[in-house]
Amino acid sequence: MALKVYSTLSGQKEEFKPFSEEQVTMYVCGPTVYDSSHIGHAMSAVVFDVIRRYLEFQGYKVRHAMNFTDVDDKIINRANKEEVDWHTLTEKYINEFLEGIDALNVQRASVYPRATEEIGNIIAAVAELVEKGAAYPVEGDVYYRISAAQEYGALKHQSLEDLRAGERVEVDSRKENALDFALWKAAKPGEPSWESPWGLGRPGWHIECSAMALRHLGARLDIHGGGADLIFPHHSNEIAQSESLTGARPFVKYWLHNGLLQFGSDKMSKSLKNFVTIQEILKMGDPDNLRMFVLNSVYRNPLNYSPENFEAAGRGLQRLKAVFDPTQQWGDPTATQGNPEANQTLQQEIESVRPDFIEAMDDDFNSPQAMACLFDLVKEIHKGRDAGASPALLHLARETLAELGGVLGLRLKEVNHATGPTDCGPFINLLISTRRELRAVKQFALADKIRQNLKELGVTLEDRADGTSWKFEK
Template sequence: MRIYNTLTGEKEDFIPLTEGRVNMYVCGVTVYDICHIGHARSAIVFDVIQRYLKYKGFNLMFVRNFTDIDDKIINRAKKEGIPWDEVAKKYTEEFYHDMDSLGVARADIEPKATEHIKEIIEIVKGLIDKGYAYEINGSVYFEVNKFPEYGKLSKRDKEDMMAGARVEVDERKKDPMDFALWKASKGGEPSWESPWGPGRPGWHIECTAMSIKHLGESFDIHGGGADLIFPHHENEIAQSEAYTGKPFVKYWVHNGFITIDKEKMSKSLGNFFTIKEVLDRYDPEVVRFFLLSTHYRSPIEFSDEQLKEAEVSIDRYYTTLVRIADFFSKGGQGGGAEKSFEDTVNSFKGKFHAAMDDDFNTALALGHIFELIREANRFLDSKPSGRMASELISKTKELLLETGRVLNIFNRTPDEWRRALMKTKKILLTEKDVMDKIKQREEARQRKDWTASDMIRKGLDEKGIILEDKKDGTGWKVKVG
């Protein structure tokens, strides 16, 4: 298995620190607002990575944190006129609601910054003792100059950053690059007692404290959005390695952004869609499929057109499942290219694994899935019969379900998919309405009254229902795309 490591800038063979065991930490969200679709991408990417590692048999410990104290939360509390911890609670619940919809599993441990104040203070104290940090007026700063490897993750050196001259200059700091480990409380702000007086943790230190506590001083994978590389992860490395004297993380994994009109989707630009807005119009499976159809490190352009294509693709998948079910209930009486289909079936899993093993290439993996689907449809078209055909088709179905479980898509029945579509497409008809229409039309067709028959079909089409006449009856589906 190979993973792209931001630290080295290369795809590397994945060799965990302890054989068979993987410790992974992913930066979660700051709970001060509703999540947008960019948060969904990060969560889904690492959800798939998490599922694949488990599927491959690793004993995985997955930690994803919540930042539940921070300037943005405090500001939000003022704005909403509620206590800061209620803001955190409210948006943590919103996060869970959105992520549950999207099929993002809970992490094994989901620590919160405010539950680790003791550990944070311990580390800050240690950093002062070791001479990496200093206190000024109740705040503690990490002294970047004391850590020679500073910049190794984001591939930049201090002087370059100074040249940018966008670094906030705080007169109290020894150097503009120094960052806060502990912030002295200004009046009225939430605070905790510390050796330096009342205050609260800086942003970066919480991840050091929580990851070290739950995963140890060195662990395998640390993930997050690419925008966290600098300064957040760079600072984490500095303070963690300064504190422990050990390498902090072996593989740094970062997902790319979602863009709108080629520009990064972000709060500050205001060009974002919330998860809730998107889920009002598209099924969660569509969103998940869409996000997995591009490699996780590439930018992905958010558009209705692409979401619709994802919907069409998923519908194609479930249509094939229906055909497979039909095969088992009705059988065939012909036979076709059994050998060639057998080859496709037998080589599929290897291809899927190869794709996922190569830096979690979900886009390629989906390509293989759709290749299998096309071949399965082709085989079914040949009206196969006999035990061999049954076994092949049965195996196909198992393979589709197994790989679908890894990606956590394609895990419903075609009926469930159809009902979900009725809901997201806000189709007013009930299933019974549709069945009644089909029956009426069937009677017209018996009479060979094609005009009446076509009228009924057209009427349903206008309401978003497509009819499909088959040998032994008429099926129906929701119009997609």
């Protein structure tokens, strides 16, 4: 049993063996902060959060860096359009993004470097590439010389000839090769810029990641992640420039790419304006709903967002969380008395669920398979309760569920109050006790009316043998 991960570079699942057994380094490309981040960005953050959590569960220490691209054309344009300072704009969207992923229970990265805070390193990197002959300056711009790269198309599994074949972009005639890309861009009047050996300018998009990864994680990374749309050109360029810079190959041991979130017939994208923001999805209810939605399919495949699919995932989440409904009685967790058969069945499930879960996750983080393990456990917990399994065993089973769910970042024990106010409990309890008295004297019409009216207010009552529970429900 060993963890296998699918690397885009090799195109197959490989046994996971980090450079160091002590610490895994993981660099994940973050957003360009010119607008609110959408749930596609959140999906990527959740995917790599699950990967990180699983590595930590397996005993690795993970050093995790996620960058913010905080200077580029779109940021400049947006700032001009809104007549705000570009720095104010990026600060706003960085904070919004961090608030969003906090709410989604994404663990904070070890470090969040920003392009504009790494200018010195970036200039040094570009200068070194020029010195080594892997880059050339042209009128204040600096381009990477693609001919200096080894196996340039390897990540995309495409030859240089094929890459050139479909070239539809207008080629800058000053470039030696159409595929050469900008490391440094000369500033136009009014743009944010920094002094450099080539005059005032700013970094190109790709070099920032190489410089930041090198500084914060070292010359070689275990894992480099991002959305599948970054494979080319961004990550291909990163490989080229990083390897030219450090001479260390491969730059990255495992390239992990998440499939893109589809919305309708296209990928969700800021430029296509067909997106749902993280903040919008958080308003829809339980923040773990999005995580559940993401976990429901393998991370490498595209995921199609629709309100219906999203809600279906939410109902599955409710099923898991119902096991931790605080209004239900599970008995004294130290009581070991119970029906022997029920105990044996539940005991077996508790013993088998963990290895099954690990086997699923070891197979390139197969979260749907892992979720199936959790649902099986839920089923056995309910069965065990109905069949009279001991409270101690039920407690152990529930703790196992919470723990394994936690490995995936699900907060199963947390009661979600997002859909209702938190201070109306005493009033609802008063209505419940009144209703109990009505039911005792068989005034069912009135009792049902109370239940129905509460339901319309978003409060669901459930009558059980041991009393009535309530919860917020949309």
